[in-house]
């Protein structure tokens with residue numbers, strides 16, 4: 477059973493997770509962080525940016541969960557751009573140590589295996605930050621994803637494309653495909669920290685934390701992990 481922590485708001489969650497990241501870096505200066513995109517983890521990145529002056533982040537590396545396929549890395553909504561803007565620059569991380577799956581169409585056949593190798597070469601992920609989609613997806617592992625899956629190309633569901641349309645000029649501009657760490661990849665991290673805020677996430681949180689293990693609810697994979705922490709506000713906890 478995951479450890480559940482109910483906090484006042486996103487800001488309090490950000491401070492709490494930043495405490496865990498700070499403690500990890502103090503213990504292990506070359507810590508490897510698993511980085512989620514989406515609006516949910518922003519509070520964590522802001523809290524870490526506020527402390528960047530007092531943290532030694534020079535040897536820290538990071539691996540993003542996912543990326544759109546076919547969107548140029550230079551597009552402002554590519555996850556490469558988002559991670560650069562929200563994490564690498566504010567925290568002052570070494571950009572060469574922060575990896576994002578490669579969504580370039582020409583090399584997509586090998587990009588998943590390359591990413592898995594890079595994670596292993598870095599010694600594995602110490603702390604994986606996770607959001608959760610309204611349909612229970614983690615990373616871009618949509619319902620139907622195998623618990624054993626590794627980094628690979630997936631088709632985005634209509635609901636996820638609708639959810640993410642707000643970041644694009646038109647809903648039609650949201651890519652159809654993505655490359656995402658698999659549930660199996662995510663489960664290899666030492667510590668999982670899932671965050672969720674607001675009533676819209678309450679059903680996905682309840683199903684992930686206490687529902688049956690099911691490929692139709694990718695978030696339920698966290699129940700298989702020996703060290704998973706779920707940090708949520710009252711609204712996201714309302715269906716527990």
Ligand code: GLP
Pocket residue numbers: 512513514515516517541542606607608609610614615616636640
């Ligand atoms: C996105 C990302 C996920 C994220 C989720 C929730 O599509 N690929 O990694 O956790 O959807 O997004 P948000 O935090 O904005 O609600």
